[in-house]
Amino acid sequence: MQIGELARATGTTPRALRYYEEQGLLRPSRTGAGYRVYDDGAVTTVGTIRHLLASGFTVDDLRSLLALLDQPLPERFQPRPACADALAVAVRRLDALEERIADLTALRDRLAHRLGPTR
Structure with missing residues (x-):
């Protein structure tokens, strides 16, 4: 899934996802054109990140x-x-x-x- 899809699936923003990536918390793969691609496990990872930050x-x-x-x-x-x-x-x-x-x-x-x- 792409960044917008992951943002919608996790209730966060693309900017937050890019920040998590910059901080080494999230590691998407990239397409040949440079687009971020996230696997299904990224939904769980983002949920964990958000929960721990809120805690x-x-x-x-x-x-x-x-x-x-x-x-x-x-x-x-x-x-x-x-x-x-x-x-x-x-x-x-x-x-x-x-x-x-x-x-x-x-x-x-x-x-x-x-x-x-x-x-």
Whole structure:
């Protein structure tokens, strides 16, 4: 599929897709005329990119995470040195998300308590 089709399929813009490519997050092939061509897996990749960016990951984080996410995990995962940085990023972001969830849960609980039966 071409860039416009992928943009429509993923709810993003061609400019965003070109940016993901510039950042090394998306790797389309090219036609003889230089047009970008994306395989069906690009829809999943773009969805993952958008989800992770919305979750607070940086583009730098995504460069290492996408490689890690593309690899099937064996039954007993033993990170190789090449994956260690990506794994560390994922663990840090997960910790940050859990902290944010705890903060938001506490805020929600306080607000619900203040509203009481008026809710």
